[in-house]
Amino acid sequence: MDLSPGCGLPPPRFAPRLSTECSMDMDFLPGWLEHRPMVETLYLELTPPHLGDNTGDLDRLLRPLKQKGFAPLHVHFPALGHLAARIRAAQYRVTAVLGFASCHWELIDVLPGELRYPPLGFAVDLGTTRLAFYLIDLARGDVVAETSVMNPQIPLGEDILTRISQARGELGRKRLQEPLISVFNQTMQEMLQAQGYPASSVYALATAGNTTMSHFLLGLDTSNICREPYIPVANRFPLFHAEQLMLNIHPRALVHVFPNVGSYFGGDLLAGILASGMHRSSEIDILVDVGTNAEVVLGNRDWLIACAGAAGPALEGGVVERGMIAGPGAIDRVRIDSESLEPAYHVIADEKPVGICGSGLIDLIAEMFMAGILTIQGKINMRLTSPRIVSTPDGPVYILAYADETADGRDLLISGIDIGILLKSKAAMYTILTVITNKVGVRFQDLEHFYVAGTFGNHIDPLMAIRIGMLPDIPLATYHGLGNTAGRGAAMLLLDRSLLQDVERVCSQITYIELNVNMELMNEFRGAQFLPHTDPRLFPSVTIPQRASGLELAHGTEGLRA
């Protein structure tokens, strides 16, 4: 019962944006972004030296550049003679390549005559699972190409803690760093070759990742990140040059690694804030990034508050038995007929289903709930008669796809145990949102925008997420999927250098709150494990089906044992 386009199933609210696709997203860069790229190029026809003007060859170039506002202007000492010779050899007709370094400009290169290729930059989302690369034309201000690859560290450890344990000592740090650099170089080379551009035309790179990934990339010690009191080597990383990290682009290309606020608040989220623009808004916005952790930022241009909690793994599809990340073979959308209890689903890349990803799981729980298959306590209603509702030695299950439909020839089912895990995750998500808004006395209704980032955020349907009580019951128009916010924020930084100040400001301004496990939090969490919540007034738009509320609460806790 595969579900191809045009099967009548509504499209998800957020257009899927798969990391395996390379399509251009025209909305990738926000409208408010100004085009003040990190690297500027300037063609100059200088007056050749004569007796009346004994200015040095290099100064002859620097003088007009400074007059045009590129000041203070730094020249890399070892390049001094080489650059001056090139100016002379080009008969004083050269293009200066200038990089912005916050408190000064750098003369990255001097090229003879006019530029043959546009000045380029790479924005990289340094994800724990995948790395996404965006090749940017800095002069035109657009994305030329994008691609993503698996994080080459995965063989060293699926999760970040295993990788940290592998990264002990100088050798360990190299073991984690080198495959990253190799993949950077290989991917960038392939992307450039496909466009016919030389690596030497890439003058800037910006990358955003979580704190640990940034440390891995820079070869820094991660051992104190995962032990109390969780201290990274550095929160802010100095601007450096490609040659210092063996990156095969222009050796003097500026490399900007997004800073982190702490061990559990990384540059990826900071880039997400940039991408959302919430740090420039007068209204109150919230940004949620569900990755390994659920990370939440609340605030506006005047204040920002953040927290994080372990809500993610199940929602990303990584923990439940048939869960998988959003990719080919993953069921990402589900609908269930309330009468027949028969499902319809969509599989990414229209293949036979292999598993089910986060958005599919949310749809599934919501639809099971709406069809009365799940009680408000999250228990499978065994009183219903359907060949899909089956009792097994491990408890009741619902069969989403029969063995003859699936890629591996096994029934694709969801168990009471899986549902219990998912409800804990969605409860954690809702609890975090409740805690952070309560902290500053903001009601969900006060939110102007609710941004959802991350792989997960690209696929979920907020209507479904509200039905299961994961996201607050506010108008659907409030919700905005942002796609890959880490990559987008990095790309934005390359195209609008004034955002360097924003990054610095946000980094100083943001208050990170620790979620202390206390009675109040536990009560919140307990209530949020119901469908949609023990307090239905919180979800006025969700009509609880008759069948779901039929079971008495006393039995309902069974579904939560996991």
Added chain:
Amino acid sequence: MDLSPGCGLPPPRFAPRLSTECSMDMDFLPGWLEHRPMVETLYLELTPPHLGDNTGDLDRLLRPLKQKGFAPLHVHFPALGHLAARIRAAQYRVTAVLGFASCHWELIDVLPGELRYPPLGFAVDLGTTRLAFYLIDLARGDVVAETSVMNPQIPLGEDILTRISQARGELGRKRLQEPLISVFNQTMQEMLQAQGYPASSVYALATAGNTTMSHFLLGLDTSNICREPYIPVANRFPLFHAEQLMLNIHPRALVHVFPNVGSYFGGDLLAGILASGMHRSSEIDILVDVGTNAEVVLGNRDWLIACAGAAGPALEGGVVERGMIAGPGAIDRVRIDSESLEPAYHVIADEKPVGICGSGLIDLIAEMFMAGILTIQGKINMRLTSPRIVSTPDGPVYILAYADETADGRDLLISGIDIGILLKSKAAMYTILTVITNKVGVRFQDLEHFYVAGTFGNHIDPLMAIRIGMLPDIPLATYHGLGNTAGRGAAMLLLDRSLLQDVERVCSQITYIELNVNMELMNEFRGAQFLPHTDPRLFPSVTIPQRASGLELAHGTEGLRA
């Protein structure tokens, strides 16, 4: 007839300051200098990390430093992990070493606990003939030690043009550069060892030399400096780090090479301006540096004008037959008895005389003139009867020291030819001074200070220089010897970082004028070759002796043929 102290000869107005001496000069640094050293050190006891403060290890140090005004603060990317680990290992009690780089500060190093050695710097006078090194205690603000060594490039060419011809191509540049770096390293090591300081405590080096010497040191192409239109690779050199030039001090020590205004106006003279303080004066001062060329700067805090001309070699003692630079064995002071025509002289280091240096030659000419041995046309008066006045096949000579007094057992004499050369040199000097003052309509009488720099300037007696018409006839109190102004200016820059702005300002402000050879200049020059001048009204204080004016002018030109 050696002349030891107490022989009745007046001491020269400027205390001799020989490059072979290592005595401390208490007046080396001017009183107006403020103590704002290029490198600051700061001991900090940081709060160790705890759960309430998840600041990164490095940020933990950077935060208080920025609060104390060391901002923007740059960290060298490859040192990131190393510095953070040191902070942790030192249990958050560290000394930060901070270097000033005009538009930002640099974190040069982080040392555990408190400093064991003072922060040090080297100021180096990068002379064509000699290199002078000053070891500076940046914290106390004084000169710890000084020494000077021969320029190791001399075997490759006595004069700078020969060296430039040797410096062709990559290999040639290395040939000139490497011996310099070796001598830097060897000399600095010896000086540090003598004081018991480690090389790693040297965090800054400033050096001032002429344009070509600075290019040699930095391995830059000098071939365009000596051919029209005389263009150096660069006038301003970027600040760089010791490791980039293989200097064996702290690898991240800041190295500052004084900029030059043009091929013929080098960093040595710019350092001289700093040393004189004329660029901060409201009155009009003049600075004269007689080296290979005579270089002159005129002006005040509002304007500065400079020019240079070939007046130097003879005055430095390098051209006349028995001339030598001021060093052991050189006659540096001479008096002649007007009645007996017998000379008295002083030899540097009280050795047997080997030759005669610049100040000795000026004394000699002045005294021969005053004793009537020289006519106003500069011709030796053969009508006088003295065993010291002898006619030779090459013309008349005056014997200053007989063979039995000298180091080489030969008569030490001065010939009519020598005198002709000297008069041309002194005339060139006076002409340059006339031209530059006329250019801006300043009279010699308007000068507040007349500063004389260079090896030559350390030794000459302005009274004698006025008598021969080399320096203008203004009150002797106007004249000030400045010693080694290149080394002093470099030392001042290390001790008062605000002078970086002064250097930048002076460099932009100064107007360099070319001396165009025209009729007016030639007339000036011709008149200035007489003793003291064809126009005696220019030298009212000089009483022309009867005997000197006795010869008719028609015969006088003989002495000028050389």
